[in-house]
Amino acid sequence: MGPVEYLLLLVLSILWGGSFFFSEIALAKLPPFTIVFSRVLIGAAVLWFLVLATGERPPADPAIWLAFLAMGALNNVIPFSLIVWGQTQITSGLAAILNATTPLFTVVLVHYVTSDERLTESRLGGVLVGFIGVTVMIGPEMFEGLSLNVIAQLAVLGAALSYAFAGIFGRRFKGTPPMSTAAGQLGCSAVLMLPLILLVDRPWLLAAPSTTTWGAILGLAVLSTAAAYVIYFRLLASAGTTNLLLVTFLIPVSALLLGTLLLGEHLEGKHFFGMGLIGVGLGAIDGRPVKVLRSCLATRVGASRS
Numbered sequence: 620m621g622p623v624e625y626l627l628l629l630v631l632s633i634l635w636g637g638s639f640f641f642s643e644i645a646l647a648k649l650p651p652f653t654i655v656f657s658r659v660l661i662g663a664a665v666l667w668f669l670v671l672a673t674g675e676r677p678p679a680d681p682a683i684w685l686a687f688l689a690m691g692a693l694n695n696v697i698p699f700s701l702i703v704w705g706q707t708q709i710t711s712g713l714a715a716i717l718n719a720t721t722p723l724f725t726v727v728l729v730h731y732v733t734s735d736e737r738l739t740e741s742r743l744g745g746v747l748v749g750f751i752g753v754t755v756m757i758g759p760e761m762f763e764g765l766s767l768n769v770i771a772q773l774a775v776l777g778a779a780l781s782y783a784f785a786g787i788f789g790r791r792f793k794g795t796p797p798m799s800t801a802a803g804q805l806g807c808s809a810v811l812m813l814p815l816i817l818l819v820d821r822p823w824l825l826a827a828p829s830t831t832t833w834g835a836i837l838g839l840a841v842l843s844t845a846a847a848y849v850i851y852f853r854l855l856a857s858a859g860t861t862n863l864l865l866v867t868f869l870i871p872v873s874a875l876l877l878g879t880l881l882l883g884e885h886l887e888g889k890h891f892f893g894m895g896l897i898g899v900g901l902g903a904i905d906g907r908p909v910k911v912l913r914s915c916l917a918t919r920v921g922a923s924r925s
Contacts, residue, residue, distance in 0.1 A: 627850050631854065632872070634842050635847055636870045637838065638844075639714050640711055640878060640881065641839040642711065642835075644832070644835035652812065653822055654836065655696070656816045658839045659696075659840075660840075661837065661840035678795060678803065689788065690788060690789060693782075693785035693788055694804060698782050698785075701777050701781070702714055702778045704774060710886065711882065712875040712879065712886055712890075715878075716897065717756070718778060721786075723745075723750060724782075728783050729787060742903065748903065749899075749901065751896055752899075753893060801848040801851075805844070
């Protein structure tokens, strides 16, 4: 990857890390399903505008739209809803850390569901270390009963699992223009969310959102969804899927900084220790940190011999 790709990767991590921050602000005035519906509806509108403005046309095949519906459920409706509800009980920073387990679930699912990538010893070790990190973060409460705090953390882990399924399911869209795929799945997500907000949230009974709440919703929809998808597919085309895994390391950092500096959130020592273990696990799965370390050691050994 070149400097431009690394810069875009950093921007993407900030945008996706910011989604936890924006959700936390919106939750002060709005219920979870309403937040998710607003996010996917506005995000879809922005992306469809961009699609049509660039001369693309919506797919005509009904099978593609059924696939968009399934992708919308796996990649948006289920994970967004679980994460936003989870944030009613846990901090945005902790939610972001738990969400970083997505590659751990992906590696396991890819091994069993596809024939593309098998579990190597280093990847299996990375998965085990990562899940030990999750156990450390949840702490003894995990074995003492299902408190709301534990359920919220498990909900975010469920979102990470849903993202992993979405990553595998999304491979079928290789022949579809990426922007149309993003717009299509978001539009279908809005359709799926509409009955939920009508039955559960009953938006006509809610107080009118404040300017701050609207700002958070627009930030969530326009920046953390529409703009993030544009950058995501740009990087996917130029840098590849493997390089995009690097964003997983960066999202919790931006979410933690925003939560600490602007929301006054605080994490316990076990959360940072668990995040460190997840980082080690992701590094083992990705493989590049190990290669860099070996290269540095080889260079030092060569220099000392000379």
